[in-house]
Amino acid sequence: MQCEEVTLVLAEVAPVEDAALPLAAARHLDGCLRCQAELSQYRKLLRGLSSLREVQIAPDSTLLDEILENLRPPAPVLKLRRRDRRKAILKGVGAAAATGAAGAFVAVSKLNRSTVAQ
Numbered sequence: 278m279q280c281e282e283v284t285l286v287l288a289e290v291a292p293v294e295d296a297a298l299p300l301a302a303a304r305h306l307d308g309c310l311r312c313q314a315e316l317s318q319y320r321k322l323l324r325g326l327s328s329l330r331e332v333q334i335a336p337d338s339t340l341l342d343e344i345l346e347n348l349r350p351p352a353p354v355l356k357l358r359r360r361d362r363r364k365a366i367l368k369g370v371g372a373a374a375a376t377g378a379a380g381a382f383v384a385v386s387k388l389n390r391s392t393v394a395q
């Protein structure tokens with residue numbers, strides 16, 4: 278067995294301390310310092326990661342405000358005068374009415390087409 282093949286097996290067995298390696302990999306590991314070092318590094322990494330499970334870090338009290346501040350897009354607030362507000366409302370109502378009329382026209386024309394086709 279070559280080191281590259283053994284390395285793949287080592288990654289699988291590293292989490293289990295007394296895991297049994299396949300016989301060919303175990304024989305290779307007995308005589309190969311490189312693979313022994315690799316297994317040692319895997320286990321050291323896993324120990325380090327498991328020690329982090331119990332570490333709790335208290336967030337900074339300003340963290341939430343900073344996150345929300347970065348999420349909000351910068352939007353200017355425009356104050357409309359009463360006359361401008363009325364114009365904006367009328368434009369919106371006009372656009373809605375036009376859309377409704379266009380939809381009704383399309384619906385009626387489809388109904389007419391379907392009755393003609395029959």
Ligand SMILES: [Zn+2]
Binds near residue numbers: 281283305309311313
């Ligand atoms: Zn090796």
